[in-house]
Amino acid sequence: MNNDPKISVQVNPDEDTEWNDILRAHGVIPEKPPSPTQQLEEALDEAVKKQYENRLENKDLEELNELEDEEDEEFLNFYKQKRFNEIKKLSEKKKFGSIIPISKNEYEDEVTKASKDSYVIVHLSLQSNLQSRLLNSLLQELSKKFPELKICEIPAQRCIENYPETNCPTLIIYHNENVLKQYITLTQLGGNSTTLKDLEKVLVDLGAINENDKRLVINDEDEDLQESRRLRFAKKSIRNNDQDDDDDDDDFYD
Template structure:
């Protein structure tokens, strides 16, 4: 008569069968591993609790944190700021002429990300929105080159309904293109939407200190985005 064996039971007979490879080893209880992972995650979170703090916020924690621990993060923030200052070469929107496109965009993308805004010549609301956001991003992220050219001056017969078009260059190649702001948030696109795009592209790191803070003027702009856009107030830089 065949005796059925439950391989998960803790019995002396099962131990003998396991030793001889007749039945598989009893599955390990996952709870200790889960508990260990949770403790490790909690420890990492505690160790990294100052990762998103800037210099002023670190100074405000002097009475709460160990001074040596704070100093490590101060030095790290200062090093990050120094690197950003050294790589901030652009800090403005570069208006393009077609004849200069290869030099100013394609060749320049060997040393930095270059983003081109193919904008509209008319009262295109999304073009107006992106032109304003382009200025804000160029000022904030000086290590990325932001360019702008009227679409029909760059590509003959380019349809206005496809503007604005964003072209992202790196190492002389187009890495991404967005036709209109539909993939972002349409006419309600905000700086945060474009910052997320830059992170996804690898042009910015998620830990970039410049992503941590929002100025009052940026908050005002976001609030203004909820109001109706007055296209007649738009000054076309290309006229």
């Protein structure tokens, strides 16, 4: 006769009881999963902590120097050294600073192969085209502002035989020997109203310029001057729409 009958006991493993704690400690029932509220609170705490730890991440040297009386010296020096290293690395890349005219025979070396080490921007140009002259002007500004970018220019039909004039200007952006982006005319960038900021946005999106780069904030032209330029090019577009300046084009490049 069995004198040790076993009694089945129903246990709710989700309950917070002392008995359940004992069972969990002995592996009889699984550990209670954390509540969604608890997980959310922990995630928020971690986000706040990370934000505080990285509060100096996007500050430049001048802003860091202003915090000397507010921040821990060792912590502040870490970010200062980081900024120094970034400035040094950037200065080593600053080797262009102007538009580089190239020929068809130079294209592979000056553009495709060169894009292994830097971002390369190519303008397939047509001097008689209004938008091409506008783009050339903007690329001149861009080259001075971001001299680490290699910007090349070649007359479209000298690069590709019988290249349609209606495709000019063509803007091509290379990196790691690949074409990242191509624009046929400035239609997608803003047409005759395209600005330096439009080009900068494209380059930020492609990773050619860091979105936190302070140079993006510094504009060489105020809004009134940009509007004046936009109107000037718009008037020229209407006036020269039907004119053919191929001879001028040859004089310009020869």
